[in-house]
Each structure stands twice: as C-alpha cells, then as structure tokens.
Amino acid sequence: NSLGPSARTSLLTACTVFYALFLTIFSLVLELAHLLNDEESRKLNKKDIIFGLYMYGGSLVFFFYMYIVLLLNPRWYSTMDYLRKMFGVCLTRPKVSPSSDSLSSAAATVRKVTHSSPSAGSLFLRLGSVVFGVTGVVYYAFLVFLCDLDPTCSGLSISLDICAILFIFIQMHFIFCNWKLSITGSHMVARIGTMHLVAANLWTWIRYVLMEEGVMEKEIREVFKHRPVVLNQSHSSESSAENSMELFSESSRKDEHDMKMGQGSCQAVECFLGSLSEIMFTSIVEYSLIAAAVMYIVWRNIGRQDHGSTYVKRKHQIRVDCSKTTTGLFLGLAFLAVTFTSMVVYYGFTMMHRSEKAAYVYAFTDMFQYVLSTIGVLTAIYQMRALKYFNKKTHIQNSDQELLDQILLSIGLVGELIYSVAGLVGLTGEKAWNSFSFILLFVHIFRLIQVGTQTFLLHVARSVRMGGDDREAQPGKQAITFLLTANLAIFFMNLFESEKAGVSEVIIEYYGKRSWVFLVRSFSPLTIFYRFHSSVCFAEIWKNVYASKTHPVHNTATSTATPINI
Amino acid sequence: NSLGPSARTSLLTACTVFYALFLTIFSLVLELAHLLNDEESRKLNKKDIIFGLYMYGGSLVFFFYMYIVLLLNPRWYSTMDYLRKMFGVCLTRPKVSPSSDSLSSAAATVRKVTHSSPSAGSLFLRLGSVVFGVTGVVYYAFLVFLCDLDPTCSGLSISLDICAILFIFIQMHFIFCNWKLSITGSHMVARIGTMHLVAANLWTWIRYVLMEEGVMEKEIREVFKHRPVVLNQSHSSESSAENSMELFSESSRKDEHDMKMGQGSCQAVECFLGSLSEIMFTSIVEYSLIAAAVMYIVWRNIGRQDHGSTYVKRKHQIRVDCSKTTTGLFLGLAFLAVTFTSMVVYYGFTMMHRSEKAAYVYAFTDMFQYVLSTIGVLTAIYQMRALKYFNKKTHIQNSDQELLDQILLSIGLVGELIYSVAGLVGLTGEKAWNSFSFILLFVHIFRLIQVGTQTFLLHVARSVRMGGDDREAQPGKQAITFLLTANLAIFFMNLFESEKAGVSEVIIEYYGKRSWVFLVRSFSPLTIFYRFHSSVCFAEIWKNVYASKTHPVHNTATSTATPINI
Known part of the structure; x- marks a missing residue:
C-alpha cells in the first residue's frame, strides 16, 4: 500500500x-x-x-x-463490425468498439x-x-x-x-x-x-x-542383463570387445522381436521408430x-518501450552478401560429404556386425573432424587479425541477441566440456592400454582443443568489424563459411549417431560404472546443441562482421541505409 | 574450303x-x-x-x-612468376607470360x-x-x-x-x-x-x-517367384490383398537374411544401404x-558475347523480400508436418506387417495432398487476377533461365502424366471393384487435376508482374509460398516412399503385366523431379513476380537499381 x-x-x-x-x-x-x-x-x-x-x-x-x-490486424475489426451489423448481434467485447471507431486513425492504439x-x-x-x-x-x-x-x-x-x-x-x-x-x-x-x-x-x-536418460538406462541395463547369455552363445573366434558390441545389436534385434510378439517389453514409441x-x-x-x-x-x-509508442511493422527485407564464400563453402561441402560417407560406412559395418571396425570408423571420423575444424579455426583467427576491434559500448542495438547467443552457447559449452572431460577422466581408469584407447584419448584431446579454440574465435569475432580498407579482401570470410558448414556436418553426425551403439558403448566397458555413463551420456543433447548453436553464431558473424553497410568503425558517406538484421 | x-x-x-x-x-x-x-x-x-x-x-x-x-584468377599468375623466378625454372606454358606482363592492366584479356x-x-x-x-x-x-x-x-x-x-x-x-x-x-x-x-x-x-529399373525388376521377379510359397505359409485368416503385400516385406526380409548369410543374391550396394x-x-x-x-x-x-568483351565479375548480392509470406509458410509447414506424420505412420504399419493399412494410409495421404494443393493452386490463380500481364518480348533478360525451367518442367510433366494416365488405364482393367480400387481411382484423378492446374499456374505466373497499385497487397504471395512448401513436402514423400513397397505393389496385382509396371515405375524419378522443379519454379515466381524494383509494367523513378537475379 x-x-x-x-x-x-x-x-x-x-x-x-x-x-x-x-x-x-x-x-x-x-x-x-x-x-x-x-x-x-x-x-x-x-x-x-x-x-x-x-x-x-x-x-x-x-x-x-x-x-x-x-x-490482431486492425482490418479484422472492420470485418467484425460488419458481421455485427449484419447479424445484429451484440458481441460481448466491450473494449473493441471504441477502437474500431477510430479505425483508420492509428493501428498503434489497437x-x-x-x-x-x-x-x-x-x-x-x-x-x-x-x-x-x-x-x-x-x-x-x-x-x-x-x-x-x-x-x-x-x-x-x-x-x-x-x-x-x-x-x-x-x-x-x-x-x-x-x-x-x-x-x-x-x-x-x-x-x-x-x-x-x-x-x-x-x-x-x-x-x-x-x-x-531412461531409454539409455534401459539399453544399458539390457546389456548387463544379457551379457552372460550372449557370451555363451557367441562363437569362440570373436574377441571380447566385439562381443560387447555385438550384444547391443543383438539386444536391439531382440527388442524388435519382442515388439512383433507383442510382449510389450519396449515402450510403444521407441519400438516403432527405433533410432x-x-x-x-x-x-x-x-x-x-x-x-x-x-x-x-x-x-x-517487456516494459522497455513506453505504453504509447507507435506500432512499427515487421521488417521483411533480407540482404545477403555472398561474395568470397564459394571456396569455403565447397571445402565445407567436401567435409560434409566425407562425414556422410563415414556415416554410411559405419552403418554398413554395424549391419555386417563388425562393430569394432565401426567403432574405429567412428573414432577416426571424429578425429578427422576435430583436426580439420581446428585448422579452420586457426586459419580464421590468423586471417581476422586484419579486422578492427570496436568498442561494444557504442553498439547497443544487438545486445539482446548477443545475450541470447551467449546464454545458449554457454549452455552448449558446459555440456561439451563435461562430456569431453568426463570422457578423458574415464579413460584414466583404463588398465590395459590398447591402440583403441589411445585413439579415444587423442579424440578427446582434439575435441577439447577444438571446442576451446572455436569458442575463443566465436567470442573474439563478436567484437570485430571490417575496416574500410578490407572491403575487397574480407579476410577470414572463407574460413568462417567453412566452419559454418563443418559445424553443421558435425551436428548431423552427432544427431544421427551419438545415440546409437557407437564408441560410447566401448567406453561403457572401460568405465564400468553405470552412474558415470549416465553423467556423460545425459549431456549428449547439449553437445549436439553446441554444434548447432556454433553454426548459428558463425552465421551471425558471417553476416555482421562483413556487413558492407554502416558500422561504428567506418563512417563514410555511403552509410544511408541501416544494416538489416536477418 | x-x-x-x-x-x-x-x-x-x-x-x-x-x-x-x-x-x-x-x-x-x-x-x-x-x-x-x-x-x-x-x-x-x-x-x-x-x-x-x-x-x-x-x-x-x-x-x-x-x-x-x-x-584462373590473375593474381595466381604473379605467384607463378614469382615461383619461376625463385626456382629459375622455365615452365612450358608459352601463352601465359605475355598476359602476365600486362597483369595489372586488364583481367579481361587473361x-x-x-x-x-x-x-x-x-x-x-x-x-x-x-x-x-x-x-x-x-x-x-x-x-x-x-x-x-x-x-x-x-x-x-x-x-x-x-x-x-x-x-x-x-x-x-x-x-x-x-x-x-x-x-x-x-x-x-x-x-x-x-x-x-x-x-x-x-x-x-x-x-x-x-x-x-533393374532393381525394381528383381524385386518384382522375387514377388512372382516367392508367391506360392508365401500363400502356403500364410494364415488362413488373412485376405488375399494382405498376402500380396505381406510377401513384399517377407521377400525384403529374406533379402536381408540372404545378405547376412553371404549368399550374395542381392547386389552389394543395395544390400548395405537398402532403401x-x-x-x-x-x-x-x-x-x-x-x-x-x-x-x-x-x-x-557460347559465341553470343564477342571475343574482346570485358570481364564482368560474379554478382554476389542477394536481396529477398519476405513480406506477406508467414501465413502461407506456416500453412505449408502444417502440410509438411502432416506428410511426415503419415510417413511415420506408414512406416509403423509396415513394421507391424499390416500392409493393407499402410497402403490405405499412403493413398489417403496422396489424396489429402493433391486436394489441398489443388485448392492452393486455385486460390493462387484467383488472387493473381489482380496482377498485370506483360509482353514477354520486352523482357529478354531471363529467357535462358526460362528456357531451362521450361525444359526441366516439361520433362517432369511428361513423366508425371505418363505415370498418372498409365495408372488410370491400368485401373480400368480391374475386375472386382472394391473400396481400395475406388480410392486409387480418385487419387489418380486428383493427381491429374493437381498436375494440370499447377502447370497452368506455373505457365501463367511466368508472364505476370505486380502493378504499382498492388505494392501493398501482393496478391497471391501467400498461396505461392504455401505451394512451394507443399510441393517440397510431396517431393520428400515421393523421394522416401515411392520406391518402397507401397500402393504400387497393389497396382501390380491389378495390372498383372510386368512390362506395364516397368513403364509406370521407370517414370517414378521423373515424377519426383516434377515436384522438385515445381518448387524451383514457385521460388522463381515468388521472387520475380513480387519484385519491388524495376519491371516493364511499372516505370517509376525508383527504378535505379536493376533487379538482382538470385
């Protein structure tokens, strides 16, 4: 009061x-x-x-x-008025009538x-x-x-x-x-x-x-349950590592079978749709x-604008400058093609039940992806030296969007870091170091390096702009385009494969503890999101850094049109 | 001489x-x-x-x-020169050196x-x-x-x-x-x-x-081969129509089995990748x-430009006007969601081996798609009355692209017409008309109507432009957007399902003759292409008809910038 x-x-x-x-x-x-x-x-x-x-x-x-x-678009009010007159019905909307009187005057009040x-x-x-x-x-x-x-x-x-x-x-x-x-x-x-x-x-x-997580838990429980049975069934010529993966496909086929028999051991949706x-x-x-x-x-x-402020229409014009992108784009497409090919090969090996080879394919693809995209990130950082740093205080316009990007990127980054670090720590518990565990070690190290450098690049690139003399060269744009496509490729790979019985099931063997696996695996959606949102941020950088129109650093006479945010 | x-x-x-x-x-x-x-x-x-x-x-x-x-970009010549001086090697490229002398003068000669x-x-x-x-x-x-x-x-x-x-x-x-x-x-x-x-x-x-076609032939041959066996195996409670579809999935599972056994009855690639x-x-x-x-x-x-004409750089600016699209876009997205849902349901029924239901789902989805997109086409035609017709002779600029579009659209249209008409003619040979054959009849009729009206719309819309007074309304743009998305949805559905054992396998039963099926089925890629290319043409219409910049009909003072062809 x-x-x-x-x-x-x-x-x-x-x-x-x-x-x-x-x-x-x-x-x-x-x-x-x-x-x-x-x-x-x-x-x-x-x-x-x-x-x-x-x-x-x-x-x-x-x-x-x-x-x-x-x-509601104001023209609907006139339609409503028309209907009201036509049917002579008094609708119970008291507040509409006064505004529809002054219909043509201002849409802002409506x-x-x-x-x-x-x-x-x-x-x-x-x-x-x-x-x-x-x-x-x-x-x-x-x-x-x-x-x-x-x-x-x-x-x-x-x-x-x-x-x-x-x-x-x-x-x-x-x-x-x-x-x-x-x-x-x-x-x-x-x-x-x-x-x-x-x-x-x-x-x-x-x-x-x-x-x-529940689905995952059931899957893992299935493994630990079926384990001795499958070991007895398996032929002696197969190695133990192959068995552990074999039984994944085994159990999933069993699920399918159960579903057919109507025993209802798997949940309805997962039965039908599978992966x-x-x-x-x-x-x-x-x-x-x-x-x-x-x-x-x-x-x-809410509340930042005054009550009486005029109605501003939505902006619809999109303007994109696609110069200096094709080389990066096609390198990215080659990256994408390699990724898809490896996914198909992985799928082929899984179908042939040579799961250890599939795990190798998965690990090598991961390493290939992280090494190449790290090289891309380093190239971009090196080339973007030429750009000018600008003071963020003078550029308040996009702060909300940047906040949103930062929130989402941080969430993804946390997931990605937990996933990689947990994987590394898990590997330290390994007793017998064979070649595969070394490969996994390198994959996790490269992953950490890639995530670190990429996040650094995303952070730095947010606050640089193209100077007037870079107009022709547009340094780093090709690299940014490549990274955009590469992150999309990694996103697709993670989306389609990370949930499947892949490398992580070998890691289950190493880790042993269920709870540990849960910790690692429940961050899998966040790592997928990190890749998606990195692409979003690269697209923003691609658009904002190399915008040829007005920006604070560069004040020529050509700056009549305001940059359009797409 | x-x-x-x-x-x-x-x-x-x-x-x-x-x-x-x-x-x-x-x-x-x-x-x-x-x-x-x-x-x-x-x-x-x-x-x-x-x-x-x-x-x-x-x-x-x-x-x-x-x-x-x-x-080759002229700056590479300077690099080559540099390398040549450095290593003192005389490369065997006689024609390069003179042009690299006058490097800075003109890129056109290079x-x-x-x-x-x-x-x-x-x-x-x-x-x-x-x-x-x-x-x-x-x-x-x-x-x-x-x-x-x-x-x-x-x-x-x-x-x-x-x-x-x-x-x-x-x-x-x-x-x-x-x-x-x-x-x-x-x-x-x-x-x-x-x-x-x-x-x-x-x-x-x-x-x-x-x-x-070869793959298809093998598939169909498989059906006719396995036919009596499956009839004996099948339970008596199932109807004959269900059998004929059951045995498709049966045979495909057999293929899978064969592949696992390594009998090599299916070709390598098809075994691995399946659909x-x-x-x-x-x-x-x-x-x-x-x-x-x-x-x-x-x-x-080739030869239309003179030898000495100057080098024109590639254009990179893309400008898109997205106003008046969201309603059409979201109606199209709803259409897409319904299509995908029906695909998932179809997949579910196929997995449950209730193939007759799957065939019904497929047929009803087809009918839904054709009826709705026909309504969209009619709406677009009705709304586009307001646009102005312009004389094509005055607008020579895009004639090549239009020729390309016409060639590709005609190829697709021929395939689509042969597919539909052959389906209709095949249905006339039907002896016992059950409810499913009536549904197939309606599907084919609606398909013909849809293809006809849509091609008419694509033809007409190519030669209309927005008049000056339509600037605000942009009549028909929402409908065009909807049709773009709807055609993409039909394209995805055809791409993923038309090759599978779907409705056409029921039609095999009706038609009986193998050669007839080949005729129909070999045009399946063309029908897919028709859908894809319709989307391309709608995107062109969306861009050209509603371009707010210069066009022959409307000559205001604002026409300083030439329209940019994306």
Missing part, C-alpha cells in the same frame, strides 16, 4: 520469476519421480496429465490472448505491441527452431496415432498430445514472426504469460532429457531450449 | 551436337545390353570401364582446361570468360543440385569403400569411382559458381567440351534410370538431369 508504482512493478516482476521457478522445480520433481521409480513403461498418471494440461492450457490461453488482443525492440534471435536460429518444431509436431502426432490404436489409452492423454501439438506449432509461429516484439499492453499479464511459457518449455526440456525416436527426442530438447531462451528475452523486453 | 567463317562455325557446332548424340546413343545401347542380358549381378566389364574412363576423363580434362586456362550472360539457373535450382550432388559423392565414396573390402574388385573400377567423385564435385562447383558464365575464349574447344559434359551427364542419367540406395540413385538421376540441362544452356551461350 505504501509502495510506489515502480517498487510494486519490480516486486510483481520478481513474483513472476518465482512463479516460473516454482513450476520448473515442480516439474523437475515430478519427472524425476518417474525415473527413480524404475517404471517399466512410462505410463502417464493423473498427476502428470493434470499438470501437463495446466502447462499447455495456460500457454495456449496466453497465445490466444496475444494473437487476439494484442497482435495493437498493443511494436516490432521495434532489439532482435531476439537470428534468422538461422529461427529456421532451426522451425525444423526442430516440425519434428516435434510429427512426434506428438504419431503419439496421437499410437494412442488411437491402443484401446487402453485414455482420452485425456490424447487431448494432452493434441495440446502439445498446438503449443509447439503456435509457439513456432510466434518465435518465427515476432522476434522483435515488444509488448506495450498490460505488462503484468505479459510478464506472467511469458514466464509461464518459459516454465512450460523448461518442463518439456527436463521431461525429454530424463526420458532420453528415429531418439532424433525426435533430441529435436524436442533443442526446440524447447531455444524457445525458453527466446521467451526469456521477450520477457526481458 | 569455299565456306565462309560463319558457315564453318555453324557446321562445326552441328558436329559437336552429333558428337554428343553419338555418345548418348552409344551409352544407351551399352547400358540396355546390361539390362537385357538379365545379369544377376551388375559386373562392370572392360567395355564399361573404358567407356566410363573416357567419359569422366574427358570431362575432367575439360574442367581442368576451364579452371586453369579460362577462369580470363577468357565473362559473367555477364543471362542466368542459367536460379539459386534454388543450384542449391538443389548441390544437395543432390553431395548425395551422389557419398554414394560413389561408399562404392570405393565397398570395392576396397572386396578382394575381387579391380583397381580400374576403383579409379572409375574416384573419377566419378571428382567429376560430380567439380561439376557441382562449376554449376554453383559459374551460372552466368559466357566463354569468350576458343569457341570450338568450349563447344566440344560442354557437349561432352552434356553427354556424360546423360550417360549417368540413363545408367541410373536403367539401374533403378537409402534408392534415394541415392534418385539423387544421382536428378543431379545429372539438372547438370545436363545447365550445360546445354552454357553451350547455347
């Missing part, structure tokens, strides 16, 4: 953060309970469904509010948003979120189909899946279209809504990370991570 | 065409011989290898000539090319050729790997595969970078070289179309089709 308005706003803002935190902790506990209960099949119980409906329902209501109340705030995500990131989002929609649609086949499946869980489809699709549209949004309507509602969305995305994220379901899980994990970060940026932007 | 220079040029030009025609006919006969011999495994004999080495070798020599003699001629392929088409090309490279690299494993594989056939990798990759680079190339050097060499490239691409095309190899075959077919058409356009452009 005695508080001033700014103090109250600050307090209520803090409350929305606590609300999101509470929801996140609640969902974490709820999902952990499932994992720790060691349930065979992940049945949704009442609690889950009610919580899920609350999360998705709240998000959908908020999206409805945003699209109808805030974002749309309580503006698209003038700093960008909350580059084009590449938004395209990525669309790809991941579509994969997620397909996954949930397939769940609906499975539920439809299964007579024991309740209507509530179908409705939950449908809510998830709507949620993912609408949020995808929102992220793609409203990346410069700044809400000037009711701040409180917007803050609660965006925080609810952050919580919903984090919930999805936690859920699928734990689900992946496809792991790709879909990973996509959902990446999608919800991106969405949570973007929603956090939108939340941060 | 008595001929004038223009007559001689014309004669020699005709000779290059005959050269390409002779090579194409020769390769057609060579490849048909393989097919008609009914060989079990497609062994390469001496003739094939010599012919292949000649084709690839000639192409590589021509590319070497192009890159070294015609396209590079005997210019990038000023009309565009020979849009960005979308070139990106497609890169994707298809990388797939082809991966395929050949895998062949090298297989050959390396196989002790009976000769060194010659490895060298042929390596030549193919180099050929595909270098040609990919050439197509991507030199799409506005016009050769001003020796016309005769350039004409022979480009015609050799056209022939080499047509050879690859013929080879892989026939190879696909992946069919996607790769299709990619190579599409790639060589695009490459042949582009090379034909390059051939056509």
Whole structure:
C-alpha cells in the first residue's frame, strides 16, 4: 500500500520469476519421480496429465490472448463490425468498439505491441527452431496415432498430445514472426504469460532429457542383463570387445522381436521408430531450449518501450552478401560429404556386425573432424587479425541477441566440456592400454582443443568489424563459411549417431560404472546443441562482421541505409 | 574450303551436337545390353570401364582446361612468376607470360570468360543440385569403400569411382559458381567440351534410370517367384490383398537374411544401404538431369558475347523480400508436418506387417495432398487476377533461365502424366471393384487435376508482374509460398516412399503385366523431379513476380537499381 508504482512493478516482476521457478522445480520433481521409480513403461498418471494440461492450457490461453488482443490486424475489426451489423448481434467485447471507431486513425492504439525492440534471435536460429518444431509436431502426432490404436489409452492423454501439438506449432509461429516484439499492453499479464511459457518449455526440456536418460538406462541395463547369455552363445573366434558390441545389436534385434510378439517389453514409441525416436527426442530438447531462451528475452523486453509508442511493422527485407564464400563453402561441402560417407560406412559395418571396425570408423571420423575444424579455426583467427576491434559500448542495438547467443552457447559449452572431460577422466581408469584407447584419448584431446579454440574465435569475432580498407579482401570470410558448414556436418553426425551403439558403448566397458555413463551420456543433447548453436553464431558473424553497410568503425558517406538484421 | 567463317562455325557446332548424340546413343545401347542380358549381378566389364574412363576423363580434362586456362584468377599468375623466378625454372606454358606482363592492366584479356550472360539457373535450382550432388559423392565414396573390402574388385573400377567423385564435385562447383558464365575464349574447344559434359551427364542419367529399373525388376521377379510359397505359409485368416503385400516385406526380409548369410543374391550396394540406395540413385538421376540441362544452356551461350568483351565479375548480392509470406509458410509447414506424420505412420504399419493399412494410409495421404494443393493452386490463380500481364518480348533478360525451367518442367510433366494416365488405364482393367480400387481411382484423378492446374499456374505466373497499385497487397504471395512448401513436402514423400513397397505393389496385382509396371515405375524419378522443379519454379515466381524494383509494367523513378537475379 505504501509502495510506489515502480517498487510494486519490480516486486510483481520478481513474483513472476518465482512463479516460473516454482513450476520448473515442480516439474523437475515430478519427472524425476518417474525415473527413480524404475517404471517399466512410462505410463502417464493423473498427476502428470493434470499438470501437463495446466502447462499447455495456460500457454495456449496466453497465445490466444496475444494473437487476439494484442497482435490482431486492425482490418479484422472492420470485418467484425460488419458481421455485427449484419447479424445484429451484440458481441460481448466491450473494449473493441471504441477502437474500431477510430479505425483508420492509428493501428498503434489497437495493437498493443511494436516490432521495434532489439532482435531476439537470428534468422538461422529461427529456421532451426522451425525444423526442430516440425519434428516435434510429427512426434506428438504419431503419439496421437499410437494412442488411437491402443484401446487402453485414455482420452485425456490424447487431448494432452493434441495440446502439445498446438503449443509447439503456435509457439513456432510466434518465435518465427515476432522476434522483435515488444509488448506495450498490460505488462503484468505479459510478464506472467511469458514466464509461464518459459516454465512450460523448461518442463518439456527436463521431461525429454530424463526420458532420453531412461531409454539409455534401459539399453544399458539390457546389456548387463544379457551379457552372460550372449557370451555363451557367441562363437569362440570373436574377441571380447566385439562381443560387447555385438550384444547391443543383438539386444536391439531382440527388442524388435519382442515388439512383433507383442510382449510389450519396449515402450510403444521407441519400438516403432527405433533410432528415429531418439532424433525426435533430441529435436524436442533443442526446440524447447531455444524457445525458453527466446521467451526469456521477450520477457526481458517487456516494459522497455513506453505504453504509447507507435506500432512499427515487421521488417521483411533480407540482404545477403555472398561474395568470397564459394571456396569455403565447397571445402565445407567436401567435409560434409566425407562425414556422410563415414556415416554410411559405419552403418554398413554395424549391419555386417563388425562393430569394432565401426567403432574405429567412428573414432577416426571424429578425429578427422576435430583436426580439420581446428585448422579452420586457426586459419580464421590468423586471417581476422586484419579486422578492427570496436568498442561494444557504442553498439547497443544487438545486445539482446548477443545475450541470447551467449546464454545458449554457454549452455552448449558446459555440456561439451563435461562430456569431453568426463570422457578423458574415464579413460584414466583404463588398465590395459590398447591402440583403441589411445585413439579415444587423442579424440578427446582434439575435441577439447577444438571446442576451446572455436569458442575463443566465436567470442573474439563478436567484437570485430571490417575496416574500410578490407572491403575487397574480407579476410577470414572463407574460413568462417567453412566452419559454418563443418559445424553443421558435425551436428548431423552427432544427431544421427551419438545415440546409437557407437564408441560410447566401448567406453561403457572401460568405465564400468553405470552412474558415470549416465553423467556423460545425459549431456549428449547439449553437445549436439553446441554444434548447432556454433553454426548459428558463425552465421551471425558471417553476416555482421562483413556487413558492407554502416558500422561504428567506418563512417563514410555511403552509410544511408541501416544494416538489416536477418 | 569455299565456306565462309560463319558457315564453318555453324557446321562445326552441328558436329559437336552429333558428337554428343553419338555418345548418348552409344551409352544407351551399352547400358540396355546390361539390362537385357538379365545379369544377376551388375559386373562392370572392360567395355564399361573404358567407356566410363573416357567419359569422366574427358570431362575432367575439360574442367581442368576451364579452371586453369579460362577462369584462373590473375593474381595466381604473379605467384607463378614469382615461383619461376625463385626456382629459375622455365615452365612450358608459352601463352601465359605475355598476359602476365600486362597483369595489372586488364583481367579481361587473361580470363577468357565473362559473367555477364543471362542466368542459367536460379539459386534454388543450384542449391538443389548441390544437395543432390553431395548425395551422389557419398554414394560413389561408399562404392570405393565397398570395392576396397572386396578382394575381387579391380583397381580400374576403383579409379572409375574416384573419377566419378571428382567429376560430380567439380561439376557441382562449376554449376554453383559459374551460372552466368559466357566463354569468350576458343569457341570450338568450349563447344566440344560442354557437349561432352552434356553427354556424360546423360550417360549417368540413363545408367541410373536403367539401374533403378533393374532393381525394381528383381524385386518384382522375387514377388512372382516367392508367391506360392508365401500363400502356403500364410494364415488362413488373412485376405488375399494382405498376402500380396505381406510377401513384399517377407521377400525384403529374406533379402536381408540372404545378405547376412553371404549368399550374395542381392547386389552389394543395395544390400548395405537398402532403401537409402534408392534415394541415392534418385539423387544421382536428378543431379545429372539438372547438370545436363545447365550445360546445354552454357553451350547455347557460347559465341553470343564477342571475343574482346570485358570481364564482368560474379554478382554476389542477394536481396529477398519476405513480406506477406508467414501465413502461407506456416500453412505449408502444417502440410509438411502432416506428410511426415503419415510417413511415420506408414512406416509403423509396415513394421507391424499390416500392409493393407499402410497402403490405405499412403493413398489417403496422396489424396489429402493433391486436394489441398489443388485448392492452393486455385486460390493462387484467383488472387493473381489482380496482377498485370506483360509482353514477354520486352523482357529478354531471363529467357535462358526460362528456357531451362521450361525444359526441366516439361520433362517432369511428361513423366508425371505418363505415370498418372498409365495408372488410370491400368485401373480400368480391374475386375472386382472394391473400396481400395475406388480410392486409387480418385487419387489418380486428383493427381491429374493437381498436375494440370499447377502447370497452368506455373505457365501463367511466368508472364505476370505486380502493378504499382498492388505494392501493398501482393496478391497471391501467400498461396505461392504455401505451394512451394507443399510441393517440397510431396517431393520428400515421393523421394522416401515411392520406391518402397507401397500402393504400387497393389497396382501390380491389378495390372498383372510386368512390362506395364516397368513403364509406370521407370517414370517414378521423373515424377519426383516434377515436384522438385515445381518448387524451383514457385521460388522463381515468388521472387520475380513480387519484385519491388524495376519491371516493364511499372516505370517509376525508383527504378535505379536493376533487379538482382538470385
């Protein structure tokens, strides 16, 4: 009562953060309970469904509010007026009529948003979120189909899946279209809504990370369970290392068999989709991570614009300067072709059940990738000496997007570092050093070097710009293009293979301890995300550093047009 | 002797065409011989290898000539000079030294090319050729790997595969970078070289179309062979239609089994890659089709520019106007998500061996796709009434690209029409009309309607432009965006599923005759290509029709910048 308005706003803002935190902790506990209960099949119980409906329902209501109340195109109001006159019905919307009177005057009073705030995500990131989002929609649609086949499946869980489809699709549209949004309507509602969305995305994220871990655990448990049986069955001519991998494919074939027999030992979705379901899980994990970060940026932007600020239309022009890229692009394509070839070879060896050779192929491809991309990074750093450093303080425009990029890159980096360091530490426990463990050691060392130098490059390149005399040369652009493609190639390789029985299963043998493997493997989605987000950052560098239009360092007369952020 | 220079040029030009025609006919006969011999495994004999080495070798020599003699960047000459002075070696290149003397004066005299001629392929088409090309490279690299494993594989056939990798990759680079190339050097060499490239691409095309047909033939033969056995094995509760599909999966599993047993009844590559190899075959077919058409356009452009014309640099700026697209884009994404979901469901049913249901899913998805995209086409045609027709004569600039688009679209259209009409005619032979044959009938009718209206739209939209008063509305752009995405979705569906045992295997039952099936199925790559190229054409329409800069209809003062062809 005695508080001033700014103090109250600050307090209520803090409350929305606590609300999101509470929801996140609640969902974490709820999902952990499932994992720790060691349930065979992940049945949704009442609690889950009610919580899920609350999360998705709240998000959908908020999206409805945003699209109808805030974002609606003014011309719809005239249509509504027309309909109202036609049918003589008085709709129960009291606040619409006054604004539709002064329809032609100003759209700003109708749309309580503006698209003038700093960008909350580059084009590449938004395209990525669309790809991941579509994969997620397909996954949930397939769940609906499975539920439809299964007579024991309740209507509530179908409705939950449908809510998830709507949620993912609408949020995808929102992220793609409203990346410069700044809400000037009711701040409180917007803050609660965006925080609810952050919580919903984090919930999805936690859920699928734990689900992946559950799948992994089952897979590993299967190995330890079947182990003596397979050892007896196996021919004596095979080495022990081959056995341990053989039995992975063995067990997976058994799963397939079980599924055919309808014994239901594997969960429905994983049975049908196999490795496809792991790709879909990973996509959902990446999608919800991106969405949570973007929603956090939108939340941060609330209240920065005044209430009465005019409506700024979305920008649509994209301008790309593709000079000095083809050499880097085609080197990157060669890198991609080598990666795909090695994936096919790996797949071929796995099918031939020569799994040790497959593991070698995997390790050598990894080493090839890290060495080559480290060389690319070093070349880029060497060539970019010529560029000018600029003071970040003068360049406030993109700070939000940079914050977003930094948040996402740090998350990925942490995952990547834990994965590599844990792998190295695990290797130190090795008793008998054969050639394969040396190869693994080198792979992990090169991986650490690559990640370190690449993150350094990404950090440095953010704060350099092209000087006027570099206009022709564009130093380092070819290397940046190569690194963009190379990181995409590593991303594809990790997306399709890291979940399969690959090198890490040999590492299981070395490590022995299950919990250790869990620690390492649960960071696998983050390493995939690191690769994806590195590509996003390289695309940003590619666009910003070599922008030929205005930038703070270079003040010629040609700087009439402002740079367009794609 | 008595001929004038223009007559001689014309004669020699005709000779290059005959050269390409002779090579194409020769390769057609060579490849048909393989097919008609009914060989079990497609062994390469001496003739094939010599012919292949000649084709690839000639192409590589021509590319070497192009890159070294015609396209080399002048700064390399100074490097060469430097090296020559350093080592005191006299290189045996007589013609280089004079031009390197006057190095700084003019690059035009050194590079005997210019990038000023009309565009020979849009960005979308070139990106497609890169994707298809990388797939082809991966395929050949895998062949090298297989050959390396196989002790009976000769060194010659490895060298042929390596030549193919180099050929595909270098040609990919050439197509991507030199799409506005016009050769001003020796016309005769350039004409022979480009015609050799056209022939080499047509050879690859013929080879892989026939190879696909061979695979198909074996598959179908397998069905007819195993037929009685499976009928005895099958449970009595299943209907006859289900049997016929069951036995496909049965036979494919048998193949897999055979492969494991090492009986070698299936060819090496198909064994390893399964349905992946069919996607790769299709990619190579599409790639060589695009490459042949582009090379034909390059051939056509030779001699249109004078010898002494100045060197024009490649254009690199890309400008895209993305306004009024999001609704269409997201409708298209929903379409894509539905398509992918149905593919997953189809895959699930196939795995559960409920193949009749899978066939229904496939047919209903087809119908859904054709009906929705027909609605999209009609909407686009209705909305585009508002646009202005312009006289094509005044707009000569893009005629080459339009010719290329027309050639490629016609090839695809012919394939699509033959496929649909043959399907319809085949259905007329049906004796017992059950519900499934009615569905197939509707699918084929809708397919014909969709293809007809879409080709009409593509034809009409090529010759309309936005008038000055449509600047804000951009009528039809949303529909065009939707159609672009929808065609991509149909393309993916056809690429991944058309080769699998799907609806067409039910049609085999109806048709009965093997030769008929061959006729229909060998046009399957062309129908896939039709979908891909429709997307390319829609992207062109999207860019050209709604270009906000200069166009013949609208002559305001803002038309200072020329439209940039991406």
